[in-house]
Amino acid sequence: MQSNDHTPGQNHQELTHLPVPFPKAPPKAPRFAALRTWWQEAWEEDGVLHAMWEDVLSAPEDGFRYMAPWLRALLMVAGVSFVVLMAKAAGEVVLQGLHTLLTAVPKVQVGVDTSSGVFAVVDQPVRTYIAQHSAGLPVEASTVYTLWLLTGIVGLVLGYLSRNNGVRAMWSAWGAATVWMVWMATPATSRPVAAGLAVLAWTFLSAFAMRGLTLRRRVVAGRPAKVTVKPEIHVPVQPPAPAAEQHPHDSCPFRD
Structure with missing residues (x-):
């Protein structure tokens, strides 16, 4: 017979210790659905x-x-x-x-007599100047000399063919630098003659490099020159009309 005693005893089972069932997780959606x-x-x-x-x-x-x-x-x-x-x-x-x-390619010795004739008047001072002032550069002196020579050739050829102002500016700078190197590397006794010959040679070659250069305004044949016409109307200011002179008899009250 079951006892009605609610006092916890040795054979009494506590309900608080029973495991609580967890809710089931919802089914997962298919992957990459x-x-x-x-x-x-x-x-x-x-x-x-x-x-x-x-x-x-x-x-x-x-x-x-x-x-x-x-x-x-x-x-x-x-x-x-x-x-x-x-x-x-x-x-x-x-x-x-x-x-x-x-x-x-450029296996040349810079600073020594490697050229002869009139060309040596300009070439040897340039080689000497490059050899003296390229000691601390990361390139060899022969490379600098070749670059100087190629710059002059490119400026001469492209200036003759393209007539581009940028190429002409490069040619002018190359000529000025060449004359400066000739002046600085030539002995003082023959410096003016060497610089003069360098200027004459550069001027002669400039006739080809700067072909077609002119300071006049170019007008293309068959194309009329652009003339800007601004129509303006100037109305002269008219002087004020003089007042009519009044006769003394006009103000007489007894005039018929």
Whole structure:
């Protein structure tokens, strides 16, 4: 018979120690379900990917001018990137070739008598000046001399062919620097003669490098000169009309 005694005893089981069941977790959604849903919707008739694919298919018929803006921008970026990569590669090849030219080809001894004749009057002082003032440079004196020589040749040829003012300015600076080096490196007894010959040689070559240079304004044949016409109307100020002179009889009250 079950006892009605509610006093906790040795055989009495406490309810507080019973385990409490936890609620079940909701089932997890399938992995990448949202991505799969977006992919299916994007390829529908009004989806983003479907519209982009239609733009790609119609691009050959539309041409570069009328194709989709995003596709035209993509092609332009790809083209510019390709040009930049090709220019970089070509620049590396050119710089490598120039470095080889400047370091391997010019095997000259600067500062010694390596030229003769009238050309030696200008060439030997330039070599001597470069040898004296290029000791602390990271390049050899022969490389500096070759750069000086190439600068003069390029300025002469391009000035004759292109008639560009920038090339002419380079040629003028090269000539002034050459005359200065000749003046500084030539002994004092023959300095004026050497500098004069350098100026004469540079002036003679300038007839080719500065061909077509003129200070007059160029007028192209068959093209009328631009004349600015500003129509203006000047109205002279009229002087005030003199007042009519009044006769003394006009103010008489007894006049008929």
